[in-house]
Structures are given as structure tokens and as C-alpha cells.
Amino acid sequence: MQHISILGDFEEAEKYSLEPVTRAKHWQDVNYGSRECQGKVVRGICVYGVGDLPWLATRREIIANKFHLTFDYLALDCLEERHRNRTMKCIASVCPDFDADFYRNLPTVKYSQKDGLL
Numbered sequence: 001m002q003h004i005s006i007l008g009d010f011e012e013a014e015k016y017s018l019e020p021v022t023r024a025k026h027w028q029d030v031n032y033g034s035r036e037c038q039g040k041v042v043r044g045i046c047v048y049g050v051g052d053l054p055w056l057a058t059r060r061e062i063i064a065n066k067f068h069l070t071f072d073y074l075a076l077d078c079l080e081e082r083h084r085n086r087t088m089k090c091i092a093s094v095c096p097d098f099d100a101d102f103y104r105n106l107p108t109v110k111y112s113q114k115d116g117l118l
Contacts, residue, residue: 024061
């Protein structure tokens with residue numbers, strides 16, 4: 001990628017990550033290769049069920065989209081309890097399964113740092 005000097009650009013733009021980190025979402029036949037939705041598909045997107053929990057537990061995204069409280073509500077309850085347990089473990093000690101460097105080095109974080117505070 002050729003760097004052009006215009007107002008607001010930065011030289012390392014080609015390194016900008018396109019990996020999604022905000023929402024884990026599973027569009028039918030679009031994301032995550034051959035992985036099938038273990039819940040149900042509504043208007044082309046997976047509504048997560050209990051069968052999706054092992055996959056969701058490995059994701060780095062901050063939010064999981066989408067749950068319906070009227071469909072397999074235990075999936076959301078289990079994920080919420082897992083999040084609480086991980087949070088409490090991290091309050092009590094170091095978080096063994098949290099990769100802070102991954103998030104710290106995201107371009108959206110890295111290039112928005114001001115005055116070296118982050």
C-alpha cells in the first residue's frame with residue numbers, strides 16, 4: 001500500500017486490524033467457515049443456544065450477538081455466570097486466560113493513545 005500524505009492519515013494504515021473484537025456474531029454461511037449454528041437461525045443470523053457455548057468461550061469478542069430470552073435462555077445464563085466467575089477470579093488474582101496485549105495492540109487502541117497514558 002502506498003502511503004499518501006493527507007490530513008488525518010497514518011503510515012501504518014495497512015496494518016489496521018479487520019479482526020472483529022466487539023461482537024461475536026455468526027451470519028449464516030458467512031462467518032467462521034463450516035461451523036454451524038447450534039441454536040437457531042433467524043433472518044440469517046445465529047441465535048445462540050447452549051451448544052454454542054464451547055465456541056463462544058474461545059472467542060475474544062467482548063459481546064456475543066444474539067440471544068433471545070424466549071429461546072434457550074440457559075445459554076445466556078451460563079455465559080453470564082462464566083463472565084462473572086472470570087471477573088471475580090481476576091479481581092482476586094492475575095487473569096491467567098486474559099491476553100491484555102491482544103487488546104492493547106489493536107490498532108483502534110494503539111493509534112488512539114494520547115500522551116502515553118495507555
